[in-house]
């Protein structure tokens with residue numbers, strides 16, 4: 240089958256004859272991919288920031304597909320079902336799954352206790368092959384995957400596997416109270432969605448901060464947010480203080496993660512010397528931008544083992560930090576409702592649709608932010624959906 | 626008190642004059658919900674999910690299941706057919722595992738060593754990063770052995786760079802050429818430093834002009 244193949248930092252190629260996956264566990268399914276996305280999280284892998292990303296891996300944790308084969312214990316999914324597959328691999332039985340913490344399942348990742356299995360996200364997240372391919376093995380097929388609801392656009396469906404629930408959860412973890420001022424660092428797909436969802440929780444003011452003008456422009460329209468360029472600020476923290484009556488934002492969301500720019504010191508230490516897990520510039524700004532007693536929601540991804548940000552200020556200011564992988568399955572019913580009623584339209588953020596065979600270009604464009612890219616969807620040659 | 630809670634449209638125009646952003650008096654105690662809702666009529670679903678989400682996820686979903694952590698009914702164990710390194714912070718492998726890319730060669734040996742340390746230990750993660758870099762070299766050797774020369778231009782997606790950032794590519798190529806020329810001048814000259822610097826300067830002038 241055709242599949243993307245990681246060869247090292249910034250190097251990806253297309254395999255044309257990777258063996259197709261097989262059922263290895265009675266609760267597995269094999270899915271023929273119809274759409275898959277490239278995510279900001281994939282960039283951390285692409286840049287070589289996630290430990291145990293083995294050469295030959297196939298990435299891709301956001302995909303939809305048609306069930307081709309099911310294991311003997313799969314009862315809910317049927318061959319031929321068109322499904323969306325949440326990025327968390329979750330058993331549904333462990334105490335964490337029982338508490339709807341599907342992103343923390345205890346039975347899907349041998350390699351690290353810090354995270355559950357994720358499709359195509361390094362051996363640190365279990366070493367499972369991902370969806371930037373024609374076929375994928377989907378473990379615990381009865382738990383997370385669901386049939387795409389009748390009438391739902393396939394592009395909205397594929398954005399339900401990560402971006403929409405992740406953005407929603409970022410806002411949810413902020414514990415937003417009606418009228419709150421919410422600052423979102425990062426205007427990528429996740430930040431845009433988080434800013435949009437902040438209103439659902441009753442935010443009074445939503446401010447997005449990034450340095451890419453085209454994304455800021457997008458945030459003003461898609462997320463109904465104020466949007467500002469940190470390159471034009473002396474200090475983003477002072478900017479936030481000033482615009483909140485010298486108080487700080489009630490809620491700050493870090494939707495940037497470890498590929499943050501904005502501080503040469505952080506970049507050299509984290510992205511060149513690898514002495515910390517990427518650069519923590521946005522996280523550091525976020526801690527300092529939130530009000531005393533406020534809430535910081537971290538949805539951006541940081542690799543192990545550590546990062547440089549001011550935990551001391553977090554203590555002195557008495558802020559609450561909430562953070563997790565998105566628990567996708569948990570949020571699907573609510574978000575399907577928001578999409579089907581038109582309150583949310585995730586597919587609006589898709590700017591690029593390209594054949595799976597052009598995956599190397601897709602990664603480069605998304606990494607270098609060329610052609611005003613926001614979200615790219617890959618279409619495999621055998622995607623033919625009715 | 627004046628409620629200035631509607632900067633959404635007002636401040637968009639101020640986006641470029643960063644010093645001139647209006648201050649909001651975000652007095653949510655004074656603002657009554659219906660008034661707020663009225664203010665955000667243009668945002669579909671404003672405030673719909675506001676109720677009952679504090680404490681937020683994941684605390685809100687706590688149900689005591691944790692206390693059954695020894696006795697829960699586990700899924701069947703997938704047969705382990707390849708070497709799976711598991712974190713020493715858990716007793717054994719998870720019920721499902723991936724059989725993809727088991728540890729191999731020198732990188733594999735480094736990974737095995739790294740997995741002797743816990744996830745709290747830098748030896749674990751730094752070891753894995755080192756293994757990743759070694760693995761990359763192994764990948765190139767493996768390719769060459771199969772008679773495949775990695776096509777770096779294709780792998781790095783530079784076709785897209787040529788399409789969307791042609792100017793940048795040309796500029797970088799010129800700078801690259803300048804550095805190579807300077808390096809040649811440097812190594813082939815007895816009066817090394819002077820000549821190299823001269824060549825560099827000349828090229829820089831060319832590129833920037």
Ligand SMILES: NC(=O)c1ccc[n+]([C@@H]2O[C@H](COP(=O)([O-])OP(=O)(O)OC[C@H]3O[C@@H](n4cnc5c(N)ncnc54)[C@H](O)[C@@H]3O)[C@@H](O)[C@H]2O)c1
Pocket residue numbers: 278279280281282283401402405424425426427428429430448449450451454469494495496497498499500501520521537538539540541563564565613
């Ligand atoms: N927790 C989860 O479950 C989860 C799921 C998906 C993605 N993520 C993470 O969310 C983050 C964003 O993902 P994305 O797909 O939107 O990626 P993206 O790369 O498209 O967006 C990141 C944005 O941050 C901007 N940025 C860089 N430095 C900044 C700074 N210092 N301040 C403000 N903005 C800055 C970039 O210009 C870019 O627009 C990533 O770290 C990703 O791994 C987390």
Ligand SMILES: [Zn+2]
Pocket residue numbers: 278279280281300301326401402
């Ligand atoms: Zn993703």
Ligand SMILES: [Zn+2]
Pocket residue numbers: 329330331332333334335336337343344345346
């Ligand atoms: Zn579980």
